[in-house]
Amino acid sequence: MTLGPRVFKTGIAVTLSLYICLFLNLEPAVFAAVAAVFTIQPSIYRSWRQLLDQVVTNTIGAAVALFSIYFLGDNPIIIGLLMMLVISLSLKMKMESTIPLTLVTVLAIMSAPGNEDIDFILNRFFIILVGIGSALVVNLLIIPPNYKKNYLEKTTSVFQNMSLLLRTAVSNELTETSFHGQSKQLQQDIRKLEDQYKIFDEERAKLSKLKPLDVREIVVFKQMLKTLQQGEEILENIEEHYFQSGASDEEDHFFDRHIEQLIKYHEYLFLKYEGKTRKLEGEYEMNIMKESAAFFERSQDIYMQNKERKSRLFIVASSIIEYSFYLQRLDQLIDQYYKVRKN
Structure with a gap:
């Protein structure tokens, strides 16, 4: 079994994101770990590009989820339709690589009780950003690609x-x-x-x-x-x-x-x-x-x-x-x- 640099960095990024969430008392930290896994990239440029794209599409995803919670509801049919909408928007903006994590963001916001609270929504969104940021820092500082x-x-x-x-x-x-x-x-x-x-x-x-x-x-x-x-x-x-x-x-x-x-x-x-x-x-x-x-x-x-x-x-x-x-x-x-x- 070979542990390449990207595998090694993914493990470090997940660990770092979990510790940051623990330090900041952000729950559930698992969403930060998922975000870190999706954000690790094979190059420095792609890391920056992924960070920018993820912030844009995840902000849109959070906004769509917030709108749905207040005006459409959060039943399974609505969530399924929102998934389709988010995927379509990401494809339209040519940010296909961000789709998995954006869907996770929407699900994280809509699938838990108490999601009408704006503090809850911001908490979930910030957790995702912690994971994205952790992956970027690790990619830049740990075993930079030669x-x-x-x-x-x-x-x-x-x-x-x-x-x-x-x-x-x-x-x-x-x-x-x-x-x-x-x-x-x-x-x-x-x-x-x-x-x-x-x-x-x-x-x-x-x-x-x-x-x-x-x-x-x-x-x-x-x-x-x-x-x-x-x-x-x-x-x-x-x-x-x-x-x-x-x-x-x-x-x-x-x-x-x-x-x-x-x-x-x-x-x-x-x-x-x-x-x-x-x-x-x-x-x-x-x-x-x-x-x-x-x-x-x-x-x-x-x-x-x-x-x-x-x-x-x-x-x-x-x-x-x-x-x-x-x-x-x-x-x-x-x-x-x-x-x-x-x-």
Whole structure:
């Protein structure tokens, strides 16, 4: 079992909110704990955004509940209709993430006896705000997210899995169960990496004045993601088209060899970014360009020999060529990034 930073921070936020309610004699404190759970976010910007959105929608929810108590009543049908109204308002304001906690606020106000008392309503509302505030403080001060480190670690992990699959895809060395299991894991990890990049880019766009981030490095990170996505596409094409093309042993070796070269190049680029390789002044890139050109010409020859049968093989070849272009672009961006840093 792995306890990540977000899990750890959720536990601390819940504890803090309960202690604050205990200190201020606010009951029932459980609503503050629920609010803290819903408010914890994976980034600083999203924490601020969530705080603002939660305050707005929870204020609206409390106002709607107050209006209903005095003018419509608090029977189950009315409460159900209010839930629908609150959800509609939150969607209209594009604050979908606040819906669960806003509904909790409305229920907290309407589902208890004595809810006609304005002090009771303010008490419930303030309890919710304690939970929201506790989550924000914890998110800002406890284990603040290291976006660059997290992103690079995840990128490396995804690449390791992808390289294993690409190296064994054509040769079909892994068992079908193992290959499909690893492929499914790769798809899930790439989706998570896409989410991490969105968070990283969000921080750059929204909090750049508070925490400057190197835009060129962001571009490098985006290209890293695109190369991994293209590697995933090769795997999908191999599974969908390669084995149906009736490739010969010679063609298997031909494809397998070039994929192996590209994987080594990809691995080299990770080391290059980390500053762990000797400077080759573009030699590696030039060799890959030549190899890719030769691979493309040979693929065309195979296709022309039997267009009907080898069209599937050419689809795989095209995705491999595109992968090589993405790698070359990543190489160039890394060079540009380090040149600017030196200056």
